[in-house]
Amino acid sequence: MxxxxxxxxxxxxxxxxxxxxxxxxxxxxxxxxxxxxxxxxxxxxxxxxxxxxxxxxxxxxxxxxxxxxxxxxxxxxxxxxxxxxxxxxxxxxxxxxxxxxxxxxxxxxxxxxxxxxxxxxxxxxxxxxxxxxxxxxxxxxxxxxxxxxxxxxxxxxxxxxxxxxxxxxxxxxxxxSELSIGCDGLFIIADSGVVGRTKDAVELLREGFQRHTGAQERFVRRATQLTDEAGRALAGGRPQQLGARLTDYHDLLRAAGLSTHRIDALVEAALTAGSLGAKITGGGLGGCVIALTQPVQAREVTARLHEAGAVQTWAVPLRGLADHAR
CATH class of the missing domain: 3.30.230.10 (Ribosomal Protein S5; domain 2)
Structure with a gap:
């Protein structure tokens, strides 16, 4: 060449x-x-x-x-x-x-x-x-x-x-499509220190769907409902409702066997410290937790997450994303 x-x-x-x-x-x-x-x-x-x-x-x-x-x-x-x-x-x-x-x-x-x-x-x-x-x-x-x-x-x-x-x-x-942001607050992401196993999680979920008639339809229907409600709450400036949908989605994934004891402990720590909602994020069986938090609670939430086993955390402010998207 x-x-x-x-x-x-x-x-x-x-x-x-x-x-x-x-x-x-x-x-x-x-x-x-x-x-x-x-x-x-x-x-x-x-x-x-x-x-x-x-x-x-x-x-x-x-x-x-x-x-x-x-x-x-x-x-x-x-x-x-x-x-x-x-x-x-x-x-x-x-x-x-x-x-x-x-x-x-x-x-x-x-x-x-x-x-x-x-x-x-x-x-x-x-x-x-x-x-x-x-x-x-x-x-x-x-x-x-x-x-x-x-x-x-x-x-x-x-x-x-x-x-x-x-x-x-x-x-x-x-x-x-880009989401409209009507909420203040920030997301804290906590790394459990455990590598997630996406392929294993996908197979576990698929096997569950095959064993129980209608399980896939129920899972997808509930997931769609929670996701659409969360999107409307994000756009409409309702952070408490957005947080609640996050926690509800974690419960959905946990019921499907996709969480772990460490992940559940991180979710509980974030909620106890004042987060509006928290859940596993990603494929599952390890990985990270994401928690919606008001800025005034961020220090306490971060400290509790580290006490519960998080190896590192990051904060993603919604206002910064909204400004960046303009």
Missing amino acids: SENHRARSVGIGRAHAKAILLGEHAVVYGAPALALPVPQLTVTASAGWSSRTPGDPGGVSFTMTGSPSRPMMTQASDSLSRLTAEFKTAMGVADIPRLDVIIDGAIPHGRGLGSSAACARAVVFALADLFGHDLSESAAFDLVQTAENVAHGRSSGVDARAVGATAPLRFQAGRA
């Missing part, structure tokens, strides 16, 4: 974390989900031409900062390699030297915060930047979904949308 085809020597791409407010699991069955961007947790990808002897022309190597486990690193490399191949095909890029991609991220892996989708989005935009391509949101979504389907199997698409969103989203059947 000639030098004049290289728009840059290094391409940079960025993305951020997300948290699901309501709609986990049910979204795969056609129900709506509400997703919250978490701009405090970011991923940056740098893509450049390898300085090593090109023993694998057209190949790509991925380096992640930090120390993710070997299985996670292998899974990430597989999905990102597929992503890179799809990018080359979609953008008409061929016969290139070997690439090195470095991913620097602050999103903990396996916690339901969209780490894999954020990494994929950052890589997509780093490659687009490197090759001087303008990338539409729809094209970026399709490419990130390629990686997500390798990483997680059937993916709803909510993560692929939310890790690039600037405002909370309502997502249903592949379509995303």
Whole structure:
């Protein structure tokens, strides 16, 4: 490949974390989900031409900062390699030297915060930047979904949308729209320190549906009701009602066997400390808890969460998101 085809020597791409407010699991069955961007947790990808002897022309190597486990690193490399191949095909890029991609991220892996989708989005935009391509949101979504389907199997698409969103989203059947924010308050996200097991949770839920006639319909109907009520409460400035729907959704997931003793303890700690509502967020069987809290209670809630076993916490203010979305 000639030098004049290289728009840059290094391409940079960025993305951020997300948290699901309501709609986990049910979204795969056609129900709506509400997703919250978490701009405090970011991923940056740098893509450049390898300085090593090109023993694998057209190949790509991925380096992640930090120390993710070997299985996670292998899974990430597989999905990102597929992503890179799809990018080359979609953008008409061929016969290139070997690439090195470095991913620097602050999103903990396996916690339901969209780490894999954020990494994929950052890589997509780093490659687009490197090759001087303008990338539409729809094209970026399709490419990130390629990686997500390798990483997680059937993916709803909510993560692929939310890790690039600037405002909370309502997502249903592949379509995303921005949510109206009429509430003050903030969400506190607490990391249980335990890697979630999304695939196990999906299978557990599916087995439950198969054992009990009508269980899937009841689950999806209840999830849809809670999610729609939460969306209206968020828009209408009713934080107490929004919080109550969060807790109700946690009860739905817990009844399906998708919570854990540690997660339940974190939810209880947040509620005892004055949160308006709290629930597990993400695939389940580990991961994080999200709690809706008034600012005056935030210090107490955060302290109680750490006492109950949270290894780290983050605060996402609704007002900041509302201002950012304008």
